[in-house]
Amino acid sequence: MKRIQLHAYAKINLTLDVTGKRPNGYHDVEMIMQQISLCDEVTVSWEAGSVRRGKPGQTAEPDPTGIQIQLTVSRPDLPADSSNLAWKAAEEMIAEFGGPAGGNAKAAAGTDAAGGNAKSAAGTDAADGSSKTAAGTEAAGGVLTIDIQKQIPMAAGLAGGSSNCAAVLHAINQLWELNLSVKELCRIGARLGSDVPFCIMGQAAAEKALQGSFADDPDACHCALATGTGTDLKPLTGLDSFIVLSKPAIGVSTAEVYRGIDNEGIPRHPDNNAVISAICENNYKVLEEKMVNVLENFALKRYPIIVYTKNIMSDLCQSAGIPNCVMMSGSGPTVFCLCEELSKAQQICEVMKSRNPESFVAKTTGAGQASRCNKRGKTC
Numbered sequence: 001m002k003r004i005q006l007h008a009y010a011k012i013n014l015t016l017d018v019t020g021k022r023p024n025g026y027h028d029v030e031m032i033m034q035q036i037s038l039c040d041e042v043t044v045s046w047e048a049g050s051v052r053r054g055k056p057g058q059t060a061e062p063d064p065t066g067i068q069i070q071l072t073v074s075r076p077d078l079p080a081d082s083s084n085l086a087w088k089a090a091e092e093m094i095a096e097f098g099g100p101a102g103g104n105a106k107a108a109a110g111t112d113a114a115g116g117n118a119k120s121a122a123g124t125d126a127a128d129g130s131s132k133t134a135a136g137t138e139a140a141g142g143v144l145t146i147d148i149q150k151q152i153p154m155a156a157g158l159a160g161g162s163s164n165c166a167a168v169l170h171a172i173n174q175l176w177e178l179n180l181s182v183k184e185l186c187r188i189g190a191r192l193g194s195d196v197p198f199c200i201m202g203q204a205a206a207e208k209a210l211q212g213s214f215a216d217d218p219d220a221c222h223c224a225l226a227t228g229t230g231t232d233l234k235p236l237t238g239l240d241s242f243i244v245l246s247k248p249a250i251g252v253s254t255a256e257v258y259r260g261i262d263n264e265g266i267p268r269h270p271d272n273n274a275v276i277s278a279i280c281e282n283n284y285k286v287l288e289e290k291m292v293n294v295l296e297n298f299a300l301k302r303y304p305i306i307v308y309t310k311n312i313m314s315d316l317c318q319s320a321g322i323p324n325c326v327m328m329s330g331s332g333p334t335v336f337c338l339c340e341e342l343s344k345a346q347q348i349c350e351v352m353k354s355r356n357p358e359s360f361v362a363k364t365t366g367a368g369q370a371s372r373c374n375k376r377g378k379t380c
Contacts, residue, residue: 006041010362011195014033075150086164158245181217190231194230240364246313258331295331313348
C-alpha cells in the first residue's frame, strides 16, 4: 500500500470584486487570494489489486476500471459520499487516467485497439470482455482510501472543501506517479470548483511533501490574482501577516450571496493594483484603505451577525492600536483581520472566541516570498 498525507490549507480573500455576469449565470470576478496556515489533514492511500466492502455512503462499488473509492471525514455533519468534493476529485482522476502511470493508466479515451476492437472509456475489450486499458494492459484495479481530518470550518468562505479536493488531486498525482504539472492539475481542478485551482497552486508551494515535484514550477504560489470565474490565476508575492479568523455560527450559501449582489449596487470597488503593491511592502495602512469585498454589500444586510462580528473585531483592532484591516472572506460568514504581531492577534482571538467559538489565529503561508515566475524576472 502507498500512502501520502497532505495539508489542505484555507484561503482568505484580500479583495473580491464582481465585474460582470455571464449568460450561464456565473459571475466574472477579480480578486486577490492568499493562502493561510489553518488547514485540514488529508491522507490518501492506494492499494492496487484489492477491492473491499464498506459502509453504505462511504464506499463506492468499483467502476469499470476496477477502482473503488472509500472516504472518511472527521466531522459527522459532512458527507462521506459522492457529494463530497474530495470524492469527486478521485472520480475525476479515475475518469481521466484510469489508474497509475505505466499500469492501468488510460490512453486517449475511446481509442480503438489495433485489431479494430472498440474499447470503452474504462478500456473493456469488446471482443473478450476482459478488463483492459485503451493501451491494452490489464486493469488491476484497487482501492483509493481518503481520510479527512477537519479543522477549517465548513461553509465559511475559506475554501475548506476546495482545499480538500485539491489535496486529493495532488495525492493521486503522487501515488499514481502521473507527474502532472501544477497547470495540468489546475485544468482538472477547474472542472470541480472555481477555488480549486488556487488551492492546487498554494499546496504545491507550501506543502513539503510536494516540493520535490514542484520546486521549479512557476505556477506554485501562495498568493494570486484571480480573474474570469476565478480560475484564471496570476501568481503574486505573498503577504507577511498573522490572521485572526472568526466564523459566526451560521452557514452562508455562496450561490445566494452572488444572486443577492445582482440586486445590490456596488458603491465601492477594490483597488487591486494598490493592494498588490501594499502586499509587497507589507503596508497595512494602504491595505486598510484599499481592501474591499463587494459581496459584503449583500451579506451584511442579509446576516446581521456578520456585521456584529466585524464591528467587534474592528473595535479590538482600534483598541490594540493597529490598522483596521477587517473584512469578510469570500462569500462569508468568516470575518478576519490582519495583525503584524502575534501577541496582538492572540489577544483579539481570545475575545472573539467568547463570541464565536470557531475563532483562530493563523499565519499567511509563503510570507513575503516572491512568486517563482517573478524570481525569474518574468511578468506574472
